[in-house]
Amino acid sequence: MAEIQNPLTAPLPAEVPLPDAPLVRVIGQVRFPPVLSLEKREFIAPFQEAIRSTYPVLRPEQTQGIVLGPQGVAPGPKQIAWRFSDVDGGWRVSVTPEFVAIETTSYTSRDDFLKRLRFVLDAFAEHVEPALVQRLGVRYIDRVTGDALADIGKLVRQEVLGIVALPFSEHARHSLTETIFALPESKEQLLARWGKVPAGATVDPNAIEPIAEPSWVLDIDMFCNEEHPFVPEEIVNTARRFAERLYTLFRWAVTNDFLRRYGGKP
Numbered sequence: 625m626a627e628i629q630n631p632l633t634a635p636l637p638a639e640v641p642l643p644d645a646p647l648v649r650v651i652g653q654v655r656f657p658p659v660l661s662l663e664k665r666e667f668i669a670p671f672q673e674a675i676r677s678t679y680p681v682l683r684p685e686q687t688q689g690i691v692l693g694p695q696g697v698a699p700g701p702k703q704i705a706w707r708f709s710d711v712d713g714g715w716r717v718s719v720t721p722e723f724v725a726i727e728t729t730s731y732t733s734r735d736d737f738l739k740r741l742r743f744v745l746d747a748f749a750e751h752v753e754p755a756l757v758q759r760l761g762v763r764y765i766d767r768v769t770g771d772a773l774a775d776i777g778k779l780v781r782q783e784v785l786g787i788v789a790l791p792f793s794e795h796a797r798h799s800l801t802e803t804i805f806a807l808p809e810s811k812e813q814l815l816a817r818w819g820k821v822p823a824g825a826t827v828d829p830n831a832i833e834p835i836a837e838p839s840w841v842l843d844i845d846m847f848c849n850e851e852h853p854f855v856p857e858e859i860v861n862t863a864r865r866f867a868e869r870l871y872t873l874f875r876w877a878v879t880n881d882f883l884r885r886y887g888g889k890p
Contacts, residue, residue, distance in 0.1 A: 656757060
């Protein structure tokens with residue numbers, strides 16, 4: 625196919641499956657006005673029953689909330705997060721009084737991810753009945769490690785390499801580029817972060833676990849903060865469009881060598 629010139633507007637490229645993809649996590653999150661009853665076990669129980677055949681493991685956690693005020697982000701009251709996962713732990717559904725999310729470290733395809741998202745949202749709409757969506761986000765995180773890291777200059781395009789392309793890049797321990805794009809003629813935004821991360825470090829402890837070796841991370845997140853009714857079919861249709869735009873950006877950022885390195889046939 626022709627080279628992608630503008631990943632924010634280009635048509636969706638033909639998908640190239642990567643059997644050995646370095647995709648470490650995919651997340652879909654829907655935020656809504658607070659439903660304080662979600663702190664109570666008896667309120668979350670019907671939702672648990674609706675998804676328990678697929679996500680039978682429940683591990684409640686206390687999480688730190690945040691408050692956005694005149695001084696910026698500040699710690700808020702602690703909240704309970706209900707964590708439902710499958711037996712293998714590759715898929716997890718999280719519910720708090722302010723959001724429902726699905727995430728996986730065992731991603732196989734866009735269709736499978738969106739099917740699972742729809743299953744969760746249908747159950748949530750039936751048993752919790754949130755009125756509005758305040759924010760929808762879809763996020764993909766790739767991490768290059770090992771021998772591939774030494775070849776990163778061949779695996780991603782020059783515009784993405786940044787300081788890693790320089791002759792003295794071996795002395796760089798941490799180098800991260802972060803850009804927020806406003807999508808043309810819409811209220812949607814796309815956050816792209818990429819760069820080198822040292823061993824034992826992370827750019828987001830909630831999504832990217834530290835590992836015992838250096839790595840190169842491509843973290844892309846598309847989201848919209850516009851309010852609209854909580855309708856699962858419409859949410860999933862928008863999430864599909866987000867995932868397709870993120871894939872287009874991914875294909876712009878990586879080379880054919882990257883695709884071949886991870887088992888693809890471009």
